[in-house]
Amino acid sequence: MENIENVEPVVQEKPQYSSIRYAWGAVLAFFGVSSKTHRASKKRAKFVGDVFTYIILLFGTFLMVYPFWWMIAASFADTTDGANATQIIREIVWWPNKSTVESAFMSSHKGGMFWNYQLFFTEGLTVVNGSFTFWRALLNNLIYSIVPVVVGVITSASAAFSFAKINWIGRNAVFYFLLAAIMVPGPSIMTAQYAMYKGLNWQENGLVLIIPGMFGSIMTAFFIRQFLFGLPTSIIEAAKIDGAGYFRIFCGFILPLAMPAIMAQGLLSFMGCWNNYMGSYIMIPDTSSAVNLPHAIAKMDGYGGGGRYASINYAAVIAGSVVCVIPVMILFACFQKLIIGSLMLTGSKE
Amino acid sequence: MEDSIAVNEAVSEGEAVVEEAVPQKKQRKPINQAKLQDNLWGWIFCVPLIVGTVWFVYICLILAFLLSFTNYQVINGGDMFKYIGEMGKHIMTNPETGASSPFYWYSYAFTNMTKTQYPMNELGAYLFNTVFYMIGIPIGMVLSMFFAVCMSRDIKGGNAFRVLYYLPCVASTISIVYTFKLMFSQQGVINGILGLKDFDNGGGFQWINLRGVTDITWNSLIRSNGGSPTSESAFMNDPYWCQGIFTKLVIIIMSVWKGLGGTIILYIAGLSGVNAATKEAAQIDGANGWTIFWKVTMPDLYPVIFYNIVTSVIGGMQIYMEPTLFIGEQYITSGYVSLIQVNGIKAGKSSQGAAYGMILAVIIFVLTMFQFYLDSRNKD
Numbered sequence: 001m002e003n004i005e006n007v008e009p010v011v012q013e014k015p016q017y018s019s020i021r022y023a024w025g026a027v028l029a030f031f032g033v034s035s036k037t038h039r040a041s042k043k044r045a046k047f048v049g050d051v052f053t054y055i056i057l058l059f060g061t062f063l064m065v066y067p068f069w070w071m072i073a074a075s076f077a078d079t080t081d082g083a084n085a086t087q088i089i090r091e092i093v094w095w096p097n098k099s100t101v102e103s104a105f106m107s108s109h110k111g112g113m114f115w116n117y118q119l120f121f122t123e124g125l126t127v128v129n130g131s132f133t134f135w136r137a138l139l140n141n142l143i144y145s146i147v148p149v150v151v152g153v154i155t156s157a158s159a160a161f162s163f164a165k166i167n168w169i170g171r172n173a174v175f176y177f178l179l180a181a182i183m184v185p186g187p188s189i190m191t192a193q194y195a196m197y198k199g200l201n202w203q204e205n206g207l208v209l210i211i212p213g214m215f216g217s218i219m220t221a222f223f224i225r226q227f228l229f230g231l232p233t234s235i236i237e238a239a240k241i242d243g244a245g246y247f248r249i250f251c252g253f254i255l256p257l258a259m260p261a262i263m264a265q266g267l268l269s270f271m272g273c274w275n276n277y278m279g280s281y282i283m284i285p286d287t288s289s290a291v292n293l294p295h296a297i298a299k300m301d302g303y304g305g306g307g308r309y310a311s312i313n314y315a316a317v318i319a320g321s322v323v324c325v326i327p328v329m330i331l332f333a334c335f336q337k338l339i340i341g342s343l344m345l346t347g348s349k350e
Numbered sequence: 351m352e353d354s355i356a357v358n359e360a361v362s363e364g365e366a367v368v369e370e371a372v373p374q375k376k377q378r379k380p381i382n383q384a385k386l387q388d389n390l391w392g393w394i395f396c397v398p399l400i401v402g403t404v405w406f407v408y409i410c411l412i413l414a415f416l417l418s419f420t421n422y423q424v425i426n427g428g429d430m431f432k433y434i435g436e437m438g439k440h441i442m443t444n445p446e447t448g449a450s451s452p453f454y455w456y457s458y459a460f461t462n463m464t465k466t467q468y469p470m471n472e473l474g475a476y477l478f479n480t481v482f483y484m485i486g487i488p489i490g491m492v493l494s495m496f497f498a499v500c501m502s503r504d505i506k507g508g509n510a511f512r513v514l515y516y517l518p519c520v521a522s523t524i525s526i527v528y529t530f531k532l533m534f535s536q537q538g539v540i541n542g543i544l545g546l547k548d549f550d551n552g553g554g555f556q557w558i559n560l561r562g563v564t565d566i567t568w569n570s571l572i573r574s575n576g577g578s579p580t581s582e583s584a585f586m587n588d589p590y591w592c593q594g595i596f597t598k599l600v601i602i603i604m605s606v607w608k609g610l611g612g613t614i615i616l617y618i619a620g621l622s623g624v625n626a627a628t629k630e631a632a633q634i635d636g637a638n639g640w641t642i643f644w645k646v647t648m649p650d651l652y653p654v655i656f657y658n659i660v661t662s663v664i665g666g667m668q669i670y671m672e673p674t675l676f677i678g679e680q681y682i683t684s685g686y687v688s689l690i691q692v693n694g695i696k697a698g699k700s701s702q703g704a705a706y707g708m709i710l711a712v713i714i715f716v717l718t719m720f721q722f723y724l725d726s727r728n729k730d
Contacts, residue, residue: 168392188707215402
């Protein structure tokens with residue numbers, strides 16, 4: 001006890017700082033940063049952090065959205081007068097110097113406000129072959145992205161149901177056998193596939209983009225299987241006791257219950273098939289009427305420049321690009337919650 | 351007690367009955383209906399996927415492997431299956447010596463030089479392009495981690511940002527490519543921002559040649575900017591090293607921009623799974639945000655990052671669409687897959703394409719295994 005009393009009380013000496021440092025500390029504290037002189041309040045720190053976060057995120061959003069705005073602006077460029085055609089479309093920052101919107105009202109212009117779109121719809125895609133029109137391309141694209149996706153998702157879901165909820169001999173062996181297939185890179189078997197499809201005569205009529213997709217995909221099956229593991233098995237057992245067969249269980253219980261997962265996977269594969277330039281470019285001949293929309297637009301550009309439209313009216317190519325992007329954008333806007341939720345759940349990028 | 355004895359007796363009686371019944375049942379094997387149903391329907395539900403995978407992946411893999419030793423040309427037609435059946439007759443022959451050499455296309459791949467002013471190994475040139483595009487992977491990862499951390503803060507409208515950043519992932523590649531191509535043109539927005547636009551002469555820095563011609567050298571770039579040619583070195587005047595690098599840079603910027611959203615969502619999902627209790631404990635112990643991020647968040651995120659690296663490298667090795675759509679297929683910018691497409695499909699030499707494909711499969715397999723090896727060493 002004595003010892004403690006004898007010890008001199010420690011005087012906490014306030015460290016002396018220069019007045020400039022105090023002022024600086026006050027400024028920092030105002031912006032939510034604590035220093036040796038001032039302590040910032042937590043609320044202030046959070047507020048300032050939020051403001052900075054918003055600034056960064058809004059800047060990022062601008063970078064993400066600007067090319068889309070540029071695309072729309074460029075599709076309204078008036079490139080009909082030939083001489084300055086390429087300059088007008090290349091110099092766009094916010095809006096073309098000479099746009100079809102102004103030309104339609106101010107001068108005796110041969111086209112209307114949507115001249116580039118009109119050009120794209122009517123004669124643009126004749127570069128593929130004489131009788132090819134935009135509507136044929138759109139029909140092709142719809143067939144290529146609806147038929148294989150709907151059928152493929154159902155076959156994938158049935159396989160997923162079998163892997164997740166039915167006990168059969170060799171189930172795991174078959175599952176890993178199928179899963180190993182994703183290790184095989186697509187391009188390395190491309191030539192053999194090409195020769196096979198040519199032998200089957202699937203290329204000129206576009207069956208090459210329909211039939212392989214109808215057998216389902218192992219990644220889709222894998223994600224739906226993960227989802228089905230979360231469903232209680234007791235539902236299936238109850239249905240079995242009540243006398244339902246497996247087919248009935250699949251149609252009546254599994255499909256409706258797994259609908260969120262099936263829809264999300266279906267939408268993602270729809271977008272993949274809609275934008276499937278590579279499949280069409282590699283497998284379908286250039287002049288066939290079975291090419292899909294991205295392939296036809298790429299042909300307008302002449303594959304990396306030099307095409308008829310690339311040199312004369314690039315705005316029509318960009319108008320085609322806008323037309324190609326709009327359907328998936330609308331679909332994504334409608335189902336963004338489902339799609340993003342599914343991506344977060346499965347942890348996949350596509 | 352009496353009851354239990356009675357029960358025991360009943361059980362033993364029951365066992366006796368079973369023992370008696372067994373020899374009778376052995377004559378006709380009992381079929382468990384439920385198990386039969388399980389096995390039957392299990393297979394039936396799987397059949398489409400099994401058929402599809404075996405047909406379009408495994409059979410094609412075997413065919414491609416066998417084709418790479420033959421001289422099959424799809425352009426001449428002919429039934430491939432019959433060809434493979436009589437493989438012994440159609441082994442690839444060396445066109446110079448006429449001797450049979452099944453590995454001709456493999457050795458050709460490693461010895462063939464580009465037919466240009468400054469020749470280099472063709473496979474090496476394409477492979478260098480592919481690896482060069484992979485610079486985008488770490489850049490994209492750092493950027494998306496940064497944005498993901500920003501978005502997972504407790505702010506209003508986080509979901510809206512998520513959706514907006516995912517937009518480029520949804521858009522089709524061709525639309526994006528044509529937009530970027532024009533934005534990076536000589537008179538384009540990017541040159542305007544960077545001050546590389548030549549307002550007087552209507553020129554500017556040439557990132558990409560929009561006409562698809564790629565024989566642009568350092569001297570011609572200088573000339574297009576109104577200067578006089580300066581460099582005499584062969585290196586700077588080789589289009590592969592001069593124009594190629596700038597065009598590849600544009601493609602990297604585009605790929606990073608397009609792929610950012612998907613990775614951000616991946617990381618947000620990972621960040622929401624980080625243990626909040628550990629974070630709070632670290633905060634109470636006096637760790638600042640930076641330390642918490644590196645010492646608590648990052649170790650928890652490691653599986654997500656590893657998955658992302660593996661898939662990005664596999665996807666990056668297969669880059670094809672972007673360079674092709676930018677300036678077409680040639681050795682200056684195209685990725686490895688173009689070798690398969692140009693030789694195996696456009697020129698119709700399926701066997702050569704298949705050989706290139708097998709080399710690609712081996713490269714990807716080795717890279718993936720190497721990553722898993724690093725991962726296992728990291729864990730020890």
